[in-house]
Amino acid sequence: MTNDNTNTTKNLDLNQTLNDFLIGLLKQTMERLMQEELTNVLQYEKYSYDGRGTGNSRNGFYYRDYETRYGTIHDLKIPRDRNNEFNQQLIPPYARRDDWLESLIIRMYANGVSTREIANIIEKLYGNSYSATTISNITDVAIDEVEKWHKRDLKKRYSIIYIDALHVKLRRTTVDSDAVYFILGIDEDGYREVIDFFIGTNESAYVWEENLHAIKSRGVEQVLLFVMDGLAGLDEAVHRVYPKAEIQRCIVHKIRSSIKNIRKKDISAFTTDLKAVYESPNMELAKNALDELNQKWGKSYRKVVDSWCYDDQLFTYFLFPESIRKCIYTTNWIERFNKEVRRLTKTKDSLPNEDACSKLVYFKVIQYNEIWSTKKLRGFAMAYDDLQEMFSLKYS
Structure with a gap:
């Protein structure tokens, strides 16, 4: 060789x-x-x-x-x-x-x-x-x-849109807590997606209204229901953009805020009685459960009980097909998504700028949208005809 x-x-x-x-x-x-x-x-x-x-x-x-x-x-x-x-x-x-x-x-x-x-x-x-x-x-x-993703054309119809925000530490001139606004939807076929997200200095109904105008201009014309927390002025802001949509107060947020005002020794019993209200099969039985809640807990926790008895927006989901009601009053899938975003942002003491925050959130959004695009939410196939009829009645 x-x-x-x-x-x-x-x-x-x-x-x-x-x-x-x-x-x-x-x-x-x-x-x-x-x-x-x-x-x-x-x-x-x-x-x-x-x-x-x-x-x-x-x-x-x-x-x-x-x-x-x-x-x-x-x-x-x-x-x-x-x-x-x-x-x-x-x-x-x-x-x-x-x-x-x-x-x-x-x-x-x-x-x-x-x-x-x-x-x-x-x-x-x-x-x-x-x-x-x-x-x-x-x-x-x-x-x-x-940037291209924020400008893409959107679907015309969403059965349900959830609006939610979480806060991240972001450095501008100083480090402070900024809001990341998420608009999450379930389309008329039952598929979930993050429709859009925005970054702002703080959460307000005014900024939400701007964001909703933005998605409407990109194609979202018809929405049956918005699910949201109790931010002041938010329901009015939604109705200025989508006047025909129904409003559902987020049951998950409501339960959490209620528990904060209940003594520790009563939390287990109170939440059990509360569960009988929002898991009722119809509004009549829910009212009966509310009466029982009032009789049992009204004297001890008057403001908390009244906040359930006199807020009709907590029970809008009874207007919708029974097969999808649990998707409306429980937001486990959104909570899991939020948890993942928080986990990412918590790996850093603060994000150096808005672009860094956008990149991080965008990568996670794309991952979830890819997964959700192949998994229809349970109950929506059964509810499809009823939802189509609701769209026709509202937007004919």
Whole structure:
């Protein structure tokens, strides 16, 4: 064998050894990141006492091959949870070779890993430094996407629109708490989506009205019901934009605000009696349960009980088909979405600017919209004809 052939063989062996090393390192890093992702979902560390009684736990792994630019990682361990609620978001099924690193960076960023932490991980993987600024520049491709997404055409009809806001620490000249406004909808076929989100300095009915005008100008013409909290002036703001829509006060928010005014020793019994009200099969039985609530608790908690007895907007959902009422008065799926957004923003003491906040929220919104686009909410297929009739009666 000539020297040239010998050198070529050595170089090939060296390249293969390097690739094997990189694949091993990638496998180790990806598995660790997915374990951390599962920990964030479960909200407790492995073997921690905090996990007892939560109703969910780790449940081993399943294995999958994963293609990278350096070759295929075999038997990558994907963690599972016992309730099958965890869907890892870090690693796509098969990444394109030409943008694998960028995709990984964006997915890590979308799952709350800071730009500095990503830079350190990439440096360990490749041996050369990616600065936090470089990582931020890579994720900046989302800014144009966000702008296009905010301007996209929207569906004409939504059976239900939920409006909700959460607060994040955002640095402008100083660090303060800013509001992220979310408009979430269920369309006439029963599919959920985040219709839009906006960032503002504080939550107000005036800003909500502006946002609703914005989605109306992009195509949302007909809405049967808005579900919202008790922010002052919000129902009037909604009716100025959608005068034919019904209003439902969010039962979840109402229960929480009521419990704050109930003594600890009475909370369990009071909430049980309250549940008999909002889970009643019809309005007549709900009124009977309200009467019983009043008789039992009226003397001890007059203001709380009156707030349930004299607010018709708490029971608008009885106007809708029974099969979807639980989707109206319970907002578990929205609470879960909000929890995920809060989890991301809490990984940072404060977000450096509004663009950083928009990028982070946008990545999570897109993930959820992709999942929701394939899962129709239970009860909406059964209610479809009734909802179509309601649209016809309101908007004929």
